[in-house]
Amino acid sequence: MFVDDIEIDIQAGDGGSGTVAFFPNKKGPCGGNGGNGGNVYIQGDHNMADLHMYAGAKVWKATSGGRGMSFNKIGKDGEDITLRIPMGASITDTETQETFEITSIEKILIARGGKAGRGNKAFASSTHQVPREFEKGTLGEVKKLHVIQRLIADIGLIGLPNAGKSSLLNELTAAQVKTAMYAFTTLEPNLGVIDKKVIADIPGLIEGASQGKGLGIKFLKHIEKVGMIVHCISAASEDVLKVYKVVVKELEEYNPELLEKEQIILLTKTDLVDEKQTKKLIKKLSTTGKKVYPVSIYNPDQFSDVKKIISK
Ligand SMILES: Nc1nc2c(ncn2[C@@H]2O[C@H](COP(=O)(O)OP(=O)(O)OP(=O)(O)O)[C@@H](O)[C@H]2O)c(=O)[nH]1
Ligand SMILES: [Mg+2]
Structure with missing residues (x-):
């Protein structure tokens, strides 16, 4: 099947949340930060002839960042994904209507992963030695792209x-x-x-x-x-x-x-x-x-x- 006009759903990874933890024997906070969510990139590809690989209802997702852990361990960053797009295709963000054309093999960031949240260790200070605060990670960007291949x-x-x-x-x-x-x-x-x-x-x-x-x-x-x-x-x-x-x-x-x-x-x-x-x-x-x-x-x-x- 030959496909030259398609909508692609993409989702960047969410940021991982920080965690609340304390060293044993009450020796202070040690909740680590989460990991950042993975980004979604697109990249022009001279060897791609059409868009059939994007047919179907799939959402193309980067992975989310991991949760922070105790002993100040930082959560794992989510993995980025890169979608290959035929050269010359135009891409429109269906929400903002922003359009651009794929003209090089340079990677373009199209959906940013969520930011990691901080663990309770980050909230500690001399006057606040038993912090119980932590942050949730922010959400990764979600977009619907309309991709048209102009020159087949x-x-x-x-x-x-x-x-x-x-x-x-x-x-x-x-x-x-x-x-x-x-x-x-x-x-x-x-x-x-x-x-x-x-x-x-x-x-x-x-x-x-x-x-x-x-x-x-x-x-x-x-x-x-x-x-x-x-x-x-x-x-x-x-x-x-x-x-x-x-x-x-x-x-x-x-x-x-x-x-x-x-x-x-x-x-x-x-x-x-x-x-x-x-x-x-x-x-x-x-x-x-x-x-x-x-x-x-x-x-x-x-x-x-x-x-x-x-x-x-
Ligand atoms: N003798 C000879 N036969 C050929 C040559 N090239 C193709 N054929 C034959 O011609 C017939 C038609 O070839 P296709 O490549 O299917 O032709 P097409 O132009 O794609 O045809 P449509 O898809 O119907 O438009 C086949 O039986 C081929 O084997 C050639 O160079 N020499
Ligand atoms: Mg033929």
Whole structure:
């Protein structure tokens, strides 16, 4: 499941209370302070593709500080937790409406743990030798964060059904998504990561997709969030140029701004045609003004070129 918009409940740890204790034989107070509650941090992560790990009703909690103990022993501090968030995501505190964007791997304190309470030892003085006071720890901050991932991927693989998009994703990254020789195998975008770049394999588009044909345009919403568009066109297509135009038309009808993104063409399945035909098809597709690269999942050598382009 691909998740790009979610609410996350977080809770920092409470401060531990101080304690009331006395040394044996009435030799004075020795109630220790509590421990501080753990903080909740968030941190950008280049290797995260989406927010599915936060799906579900879970509350992400840091642990509370321990209670102070006798003999002036301080309670244990609660442990911090760090939530990893994909780069580029925006985070809104649903209560204050404060919003910021995740742009670096620096840890950001998002919910502060409660302060420890003091034990009775801390209240002792020359005029107050048998203190029975202590403090409770304060509560950790509790927040609800609305997290939206604006850019789902650096690169989007798009094209007609069966063009070989999912197969490419599997070859280029460690993804293991289903591929099959029929149309609409992919029903939701799949993501893979290579060299810190997220690649999205987007379900096949057909003529009329922008009007709701096939799987419709809901996936164009994802293309909109992509940095670079990679058109996948099978070398076995009857007319590669027509295929390109069909896909471009759908993009344009949905949102002309999509066409302003950087685009390249991958001529896929080149093992199905001979070298001469491959050259001819590359020449034909080059008339679009886009760079064209031949690939076949049965020719791993070609992938090093494609990988280089993608990491650039
Ligand atoms: N001969 C050959 N077949 C390929 C190549 N790449 C993919 N295929 C086959 O083409 C079929 C479709 O591949 P997919 O990767 O599922 O295609 P897709 O573009 O993701 O298709 P949808 O998810 O339906 O949009 C599968 O049977 C693949 O094994 C290739 O380079 N050469
Ligand atoms: Mg697919």
